[in-house]
Amino acid sequence: MTDENPSPRAANIFDVARLAGVSHQTVSRVINDLPNVRPATRARVEKAIAQLRYSPSPAARALVTRRTRTIGLVTPGISDFGPTSIALNFNFAARAARYHVESVSVPPDDPKGTRGMVESLLRQRVDAIVLVVVDQEVLESVRGLEVGIPVVAAASAPRPSPLIVSMDQYRGARAAVRHLAELGHTRIVHAAGPGTAPDASERVRGWRDELTEHRLDPSELHRGDWSPASGYRIGMELDIERGAAVFAGNDQMAIGLLSALRERGLSVPGDVSVVGFDDIPEAGYLYPPLTTVRQDFAALGELMMQKVLVAVEQPDTVTEDTPLPTHLIVRGSTGAAAG
Structure with missing residues (x-):
């Protein structure tokens, strides 16, 4: 028995290009809000997108920008509150910026395995690498990475660095x-x-x-x-x-x-x-x-994402952030010294 009313095929970037009378590269420029598109052309493409109910895929976005809007996140393989909170809040910030996050974990007994994890993410054509660092060996390996894309680390260090975000x-x-x-x-x-x-x-x-x-x-x-x-x-x-x-x-x-x-x-x-x-x-x-x-782990996650965005979208911009402040919360476990 055949289906007399098959579901219509989802529109793709080439359908939009044909309807708007432009190249698929121009459609990608409009999707990614890039310059050098005439207002009338942009309006025509946006009308075609709406008419076809087109939802751009990551692959379509990458046609012109060569970006996948994907970030590789390397986390320590532990469940401690600090590292898990940093990773969670970074994911929230990335989602708000319309980026996808691919996460991998480094076993706690193998900090040198970070390089292998980074290599596995590079094979997925990520736009940037973000690391949550809890071991000095990982931090040293981060400093030596030459991967051709931005690398940002959440780690404590005595001196500020353009590649590092941290709490004070x-x-x-x-x-x-x-x-x-x-x-x-x-x-x-x-x-x-x-x-x-x-x-x-x-x-x-x-x-x-x-x-x-x-x-x-x-x-x-x-x-x-x-x-x-x-x-x-x-x-x-x-x-x-x-x-x-x-x-x-x-x-x-x-x-x-x-x-x-x-x-x-x-x-x-x-x-x-x-x-x-x-x-x-x-x-x-x-x-x-x-x-x-x-x-403030939420603020740290947002700062990490801001640094990624600057590094990916404005690569010639140099930033150096001071550590985020911490705050003493006084409760009942401290009091005047006895005696």
């Missing part, structure tokens, strides 16, 4: 430590993230510099891996007394610390004050609510 981890850490020092704490321990993580390095640097400014001891550094379990381990191992404070490398580690201190019979903030970093959604609902440093 350094000043955020200093604000956290300053808050504790102003509460009278003279012993401020740092439960830091991994030594290979650029974010952790910048937070350690801020912790040390702020302690030095207050003439306090900057030697009490303990390393974790961003997880609540590592924060718990540090909290159980610390030789800590009433009146001390702990600056945790992130909120997840702070959660583990709170649990360990409670098990040890220490009150927060009565005996020990605790500050985290990130301001995860649960931070305000912990017991006690967690004082922390807030990062």
Whole structure:
């Protein structure tokens, strides 16, 4: 049995060109809002598009611009709040700019695998590469990439770079430590993230510099891996007394610390004050609510996309952005030093 009323074929770019009496290259210029199209010609093409109900495909857009409006996103293969929030908000910003995102993940135990992930994206003819960096080796490999398209990285670095967007981890850490020092704490321990993580390095640097400014001891550094379990381990191992404070490398580690201190019979903030970093959604609902440093991941995702757009569409423009600010959020886990 045959279908007497088959669905009409969807119009393509060549149908639009024939109806408007122009070349398909001209149609592509109109679709991509490029210059050098006469107003009367543009109006004729737009009328044909409307009449045929034509929806341009990525391939059609690329005919003139040689662009696919696709961005390759390389993310770390972990589920930590910061990196996943950055990737999520970058996807939102890319979608708003009418770009498609192809994502790949680098296994956490293979940071050097970044180059292979980038090569796989290049085979898909992406317009740019964006990386969310949580390991120093990845950052170094980014600096050495020569791929012929823009490469933008979300990563902490001591010096601004045209290729890097970041949050101001350094000043955020200093604000956290300053808050504790102003509460009278003279012993401020740092439960830091991994030594290979650029974010952790910048937070350690801020912790040390702020302690030095207050003439306090900057030697009490303990390393974790961003997880609540590592924060718990540090909290159980610390030789800590009433009146001390702990600056945790992130909120997840702070959660583990709170649990360990409670098990040890220490009150927060009565005996020990605790500050985290990130301001995860649960931070305000912990017991006690967690004082922390807030990062605006939505703003970072938008900044990454802005840098991509400038690099792709205005390649001769040179930009260099300062890190986005962080904000100290004071809640119930910090108080005046006991004793």
